[in-house]
Amino acid sequence: MRPDRDGLARLARSEPSVAGQRDPQGTPSRRCAGAGLSLTGLRHWLNRGLLGLTVLALLGGIALHGSGDIEAAALTWSSSALLMAGLLLVEIVIRLRRRELGVDLIALMAISGAVLLGQALVAAVIALMLAGGRALEEYTTHRAERELRRLIERAPRTAWRYCGQTLEQVPVERVQPGDRLLLRMGEVVPVDGKVLDGTVTLDESALTGESLPVRRQVGEAIRSGVVNAGAPFDMAASQSSSRSTYAGIVRMVEAARQSRAPFVRLADRYALALIPLTLLLAGAAWLLSGDPVRALAVLVVATPCPLILAVPVAIVAGISRSARRGILVKDGATLEALARGQILFLDKTGTLTAGQVSVLAVESVGLHTPAQLLRLAASLGQASPHVVAQAIVRAGQAQGLSLVVPREVGEEPGAGLHGVVDGHQVIFGGHHYVAAATPPQPWADALLRRMVYEDIGGSFIAIDGVLAGAVLFADRLRLESPRALRLLRQAGIGHIVMLTGDRQEVAQAIGLAAGVDEVRAGLSPGDKLLAIKRGHAQGITLMVGDGINDAPALAAADVGIAMGARGATASSEAAGVVVLVDRLDRIAEALQIARRTRRIAVQGVVAGMGLSLLAMLLAAIGQLPPLPGAIVQEAIDVAVILNALRAVTGGWGNRSPRLRDIGQGERLRDEHVGLSPVLERVHALAEGFAGLAPTAARDELAALVELLERELVPHEQADERKLYPQLAIQLQGDDPLAAMSHTHREIFRLTRLLARMSDDLQADDGAPALSATEIHRVVQQLDTILSLHFSQEDELYHNLAGH
Template sequence: MTKDWQNPALLALTLIALPAGWLAYELGNPPLAAQLWNLSALVVAAVLILEIVQRLIRREVGVDLIALLSIAGAVLLGQALVAAVIAVMLASGRTLEFFTARRAERELNKLIDRAPRIASRMVEGQLQQIPVEEVMPGDRLLVRMGEVLPVDGVLLSLTATLDESALTGEPLPVTLQTGASIRSGGVNVGAPLELQASETAAYSTYAGIVGMAQAASQSRAPFARMADRYALALIPLTLLIAGLAWLLSGDPIRALAVLVVATPCPLILAVPIAIMSGISRCAKRGILVKDGATLEALAEAQVLFLDKTGTLTTGHATVQSVESSGAYTQEQLLHLAASLAQASPHPISAAIVAAASTNTRPLSTPEQVVEEPGAGLSGVVDGHQVMLGAHHFINANQPAQAWDEGMLRRMDYQDSSGSFIGVDSAMAGVVLFADPLRIESPNALRRLRQAGIRKIIMLTGDRAQTAQMIGLAAGVDEVRAELDPAAKVAAVQQGRKDGKTLMVGDGVNDAPALAAADVGIALGASGATASSEAAGVVLLVDRLDRVAEAMHIASRSRLIARQGVLVGMGLSLLAMLAAALGYLPPLAGAILQEGIDIAVICNALRALGAGFNANAASKLQGSHVDELKREHADLAQLLESVSHLADQFSTLAQDQAQNKLQRLLTRLETQLIPHEQADENELYPLLARHLKGEDPMSALSHTHREIFRLVKLLGRMNSDFSANSAALSQDEIGQTLLRLDTVLGLHFQLEDELFHNLDVR
């Protein structure tokens, strides 16, 4: 392999020899000038001969043969100055190629070079500096401010602030609490922290990332290998043109001029630099591409397969609502359920406890807790026998009541799951859960279609009804439900008949399907899972829209590579013809060819950037987006109240309906309307400056006006209903509430998606 110093040393030698020879010539010593120029050229020729022999030993044909022939021809024909200039151009081109390749691999090299070598292990209160390879699971480690986390582990300190920008491309630090799982590779930007290692360094997240980065930096794309073959085909063509020029003109200088301008640099430089620049650009955005072949396949993909849970949806169950059968209020039921759920490590139990954490009433300590795996929990809370779990667990050996049947039917319609609550041997209510669609999913799928995807298919093991609703909301073309891992593999393999396939997933059971696709893409922010190891692309930040970004980068890199080849080789061929006809002497040809090489390399480096007009909108600062999201979170309970009252208004007693409607109107007028008016008057003008188009906020402004109209209409209806209940039916008010609920739900979803897509992080 060429030493790092060799190309700069050759360049320095040729740059010294060229003016030294010129000085000798001006001082009246042409023989010395010729000797200096020929010497520098012969040194470069010797290096070329050595490299050609090394390639022949490896059974490779070197395209440097043309350059060697041009130097030899110039020396033999007494064109010492031409030989020296060719030597300078070759040395400068090789040096430029070397530094350009380093520039193209910069982001990959950053990932590799920052890998920690030393860890601080705590043993009996003493710190030991040990090689990171000696860290074992269970070791207590200290990570000081500014140090890279050496292994995956569990946070022992109360809090930790980590900068994961080198992994994910997200600029803002993340704050974690004690007990959190943390992955290697992040930088501690806060106080020194302690963690307990859960993996060795070799099996930690960052080791997998470094391994992929090293493989990518050494990879060769199919397009690059094809370009090499075309470059080799240039050798006989060049010799033919040079021979004809000499034969027809009788002037060997013309043959030399053809050799000088016949370098295949546009082929052998443009493609690998553009592809490597694309891989490096992906790494900067938290998208780790395994090799050049994967990047090329990514640019050609036409069929996309998506897992549902954790890919299209968040993969994290959240409490949607608490429903009561009548004996207890929603707050009482949540308190009882959460108090009991504290005793279980199940993620569903954790979600219930998290939902109750917003209440001011502290949770009680459960007693006599018994857990039946796959069924539920039972125990005593505040003197009540409480059960939490599946419907059959609560209602064992008893026929379902009307409330139970209605709730089960509603859960089926809404594609939600739930944990039923029994209190003192009676069905008391249910906690409903939802695995919501990722905010970016619809927008990401639209962008993927723009990037070249013609068909999107969702694969899931869930029930068909649930899968269909998620698929419709996300905008997929086809849903295949109730599939096991083998059936997912078969679906991906079958999809290849429609074009190159992508498979995106995040779970261990997705690994076979990821491996079966032309390109497997793993959402690997949670660590180096089996799915990450089977994938050709790993997203270090769990955002589905990064898939579309990866496709855009891949397509742009391949386009830039092709542009470099076509334009560069076109110019070289024109220069060869001009030289053959006698219009381009060897000295001018060498200078022209160097200009072509520099232009090709600079063009290839464009793949490092996002390009002009890369985004349809500029970005808001992450702090602005966080504030917008907090405002929406504060209004979530109000929106739930609108939905809840809309569902039950027509069935309520008249007095109860009037009271609930009046309380809701008061909240709408004091909380919702001021918020929406502030959005319309202050936020939307700000957002319009970040978006393209004449009036990009017009659709959302229209929904604002509809919200204002419906709230005003409800106020009038409430007045009429209070004055004369016979003049207005509860059904009419209920229908207006339903319309308001629908508009609010759609409006907030659109705003959440917009805020998410404008996030700078």
């Protein structure tokens, strides 16, 4: 009998918290408040206390000085300065015991020098600036890490689990796969699982950055970390808490908070180099002028904050900004490498394509019925996690076929698998994989040709050593893939390569439709690793995959990027970036955030250190006394830190400059004139192909294909890869050339189709002859598209040349 969920939900809502427990959202009970101070909390109150004390000392000293009690004013100012100096001394000693030298040594020398030289007010101002700097550093770090902390703090701590007819609140660590849980309105899903009843409404914004709620039906999978935005519902746990999505996210976020980028470590080393430079300049100023106050002025304005604060604050702010958009970056080193990425490798299935394969048909040569073939293939496919195998399993289940458990299963990842099903030796996979173990069959070549023409895929089936049929399927290109690749080029990616184990023809069709620069097909997992390793010689490599099947390739790249929240768990070691929302265009956004973050960090370092060095020189020649110098030094620090915080915001949009060589419009039009013979040749064949004799038609088609591949296709590819990203900046807008890029892909597709038709006409393999009408139709389509496309580009170039 099903428990009374509504009654149990009311009971759960009314149950009081136990002292020291957390509620299902992870909020500590108020009874625990104040039980103890963490080190972070102690530092927080110490910084606030120092700031308050130095402010009071400075104001009190000014009041005493105004009343005429100059000695008391000096004593007040010196006391606050010496207190700060004592704290700095303790921190320096602690670092020296760890064999570290801190840049606080300069600040300690400045305060001590000011007190010894009788510059009590200067010492008090320095102390106030240091206390203010510590408080500002704490605030900026807290602000930069805000999104990361939110992800960690909202991690569920407890769950409501059914125990017979009652509910019990248990720590999430005790939830096991198969447990039945109750989710109340507003609660965070504690573990990965499935919906057991009704239609549920979930808020997934914390994972994906998408604000609109989503609906899930009975049996659909839900991920830990999302919020129940509707009525209470029951779910079945499918993973333990440690293996669930949100646990992987929290592990990556914790690693990001604790990491230090190479740029940060480099900045620290340069900051330490500032110590001898400061001492040398201060000593030279004293020696040449004979005035120790000049040396003090140099010490006062010498600030390494642009180095030791601007860079880490910007890096953490960039990581936090990424997290807000559903992009988890493992650490600062990954963010920095992402910003310098040059070569992008993409897996095909599930990355460029939707990964939701649909079975179109089952082809049989008569030895077995299509239903029998589908049953054998689906039974064997149960042993493989590959998306094609799982799609065929779903197709078999949808037809009500009785699947059996396969035995003696072996799999070659990305190629196929074999095993025993109902006593039959079954081989299932790509044509090369199956054909290697079976005698050749003429019908297979004809089917492969059909698959090329229709841009569909297929897995062949061999039964007891004989090729028996094939399952045809389609894995369509993601709608956002072409736009995402254009945005990636605009973001600075120079070369995009698609890696796949699929056939060259199918891979080429997907690659042309998406707009990649290079297609490498028929690759084994080892081949993919080798391709990425060779890519290292050309620049910083990025690899995008699903995070499950592509873990070795993700680990081999400089930055591995896993698509989908499930990658947070499966690829926590292999991937440096996890895109929680299953959208390829978020990778372009991640790249833009990383590049902007690095640019802001470099700006802060260059501008801040430039101003600091200028202030030191002015102090050395006596143009900047200690007191104004302290104020200038603090102004530089504040400006640099606030600039670093810009990385946590979205910026002001793309402010890239207009094209400098936009006068090239005339040259572009000249190139179009040079291609006029190609367009005329296409148009002539479109008009007269139907009247040609078979031999003449074959020769004319071959000559046209050779002309297209030699002159037209390279021109359009160069436009797509080099010119269009520049024009997109000039035209502004989100994706102003989307329609024209789509036309490029259609030109490439039709050219490839004509090339294949020409090859088939030239071959005398006994296959059914191609229809002249079918070839004529494709040539007419190409003629129409080229005429329209060239007219659009001529108008565009004319308008740009006139600006």
